[in-house]
Amino acid sequence: MADNCIFCRIIKGEIPSTKVYEDENVIAFKDINPAAPVHVLVVPKQHIDSLEALNEENIQVVAPVHKAIQEVAKITGVAEQGYRVIVNCGPGAGQTVMHLHYHVLGGVKMGEKIL
Ligand code: 5GP
Ligand code: ZN
Secondary structure, eight states: OOTTOHHHHHHHTSSOOOEEEEOSSEEEEEOSSOSSSEEEEEEESSOOOOGGGOOTTTGGGHHHHHHHHHHHHHHHTOTTTOEEEEOOOSGGGTOOSOSOOEEEEESSOOOSOOO
16 A cells, blocks of 8 residues: 555545445546546556566466456446457556556447557
């Protein structure tokens, strides 16, 4: 837990969020500023700054996040039509919250291009 981290504070319940899914290892909540009809942030409860901070000791957080993404896709109704998962890694890629998180985007027809 990092005291000044927005997502750690959401995990602790200090900041309200619209929760979509939660289990022992992961929380998922709606993005406050959605970029698509479905825009959910899937976040490991363990504070890890970014994908670049993954290592041999903490890499096990990734598997439950991926399972949670499948659950979120089911719950939000985009599992069949498809969805996009984005991880911004570092300020140069637009990461603004330094707690590893996966954007799950869907509910709109998306093209093949990422950028
Ligand atoms: P990043 O740019 O770091 O990949 O994504 C951070 C995301 O967190 C942004 O899409 C932003 O809208 C969202 N966000 C920032 N603060 C809050 C908050 O307090 N609550 C929620 N639900 N989302 C937030
Ligand atoms: Zn955090």
